[in-house]
Amino acid sequence: MLFIIIDMDYISIIKEKLKEEKREKPSNVVYVTDLVTCQALHEFYVEAGDDSAQLHGKLIHNSIESIFSQGKCETEVSVVYKLDNFDVVGRLDMLCGDEVVEIKTTKDLKLHHLYQLLIYMYMLRKNNGVLLYINPSGFKQYNVVDNRDGLVRVEDNITHEVKVYIIKIDDDFLMSLINLYLKGELYAQFNQCFSCYFRPQCGYHK
Numbered sequence: 170m171l172f173i174i175i176d177m178d179y180i181s182i183i184k185e186k187l188k189e190e191k192r193e194k195p196s197n198v199v200y201v202t203d204l205v206t207c208q209a210l211h212e213f214y215v216e217a218g219d220d221s222a223q224l225h226g227k228l229i230h231n232s233i234e235s236i237f238s239q240g241k242c243e244t245e246v247s248v249v250y251k252l253d254n255f256d257v258v259g260r261l262d263m264l265c266g267d268e269v270v271e272i273k274t275t276k277d278l279k280l281h282h283l284y285q286l287l288i289y290m291y292m293l294r295k296n297n298g299v300l301l302y303i304n305p306s307g308f309k310q311y312n313v314v315d316n317r318d319g320l321v322r323v324e325d326n327i328t329h330e331v332k333v334y335i336i337k338i339d340d341d342f343l344m345s346l347i348n349l350y351l352k353g354e355l356y357a358q359f360n361q362c363f364s365c366y367f368r369p370q371c372g373y374h375k
């Protein structure tokens with residue numbers, strides 16, 4: 170088990186980074202994280218004024234990335250994809266050779282995490298990615314292959330169980346998400362309601 174000791178100054182720095190990420194952006198800029206996150210969930214967090222979950226995730230991300238950055242991996246990689254008049258902006262956790270790596274701190278594979286990774290892979294024209302889940306119970310790794318044929322292969326790195334998802338990421342798909350986001354109608358997508366803490370009090374859940 171990995172124990173991480175973090176001082177309060179470091180926590181303050183992370184909090185400031187989170188504030189910077191929330192600041193107003195140009196109208197033509199759309200973040201990938203906004204496109205895969207239910208807008209109702211964001212509204213609930215703003216209303217509650219609670220950033221503890223984001224802070225926890227950021228601390229874990231930074232700790233793991235600092236370890237991998239000693240090898241062949243680039244960390245906190247920014248990418249901009251031009252789509253019509255929009256700049257689709259992403260910041261992937263790691264780029265290890267030809268593999269896009271996303272780190273998550275929940276227990277298991279979530280569909281919106283998969284879509285986030287696939288969008289990053291599409292933006293960078295990469296066919297291979299990894300979803301790495303790290304939590305107090307241990308870790309899981311899923312190897313993802315997208316050959317742009319509409320079939321996405323996801324393999325559990327421990328059991329080697331393979332699931333195939335019918336998903337096609339292209340410019341039309343991204344524009345459909347952008348349009349929903351700009352209209353304020355990006356709710357309850359990617360099966361996020363199932364594990365959402367705010368589901369009992371949300372009027373959008375499916």
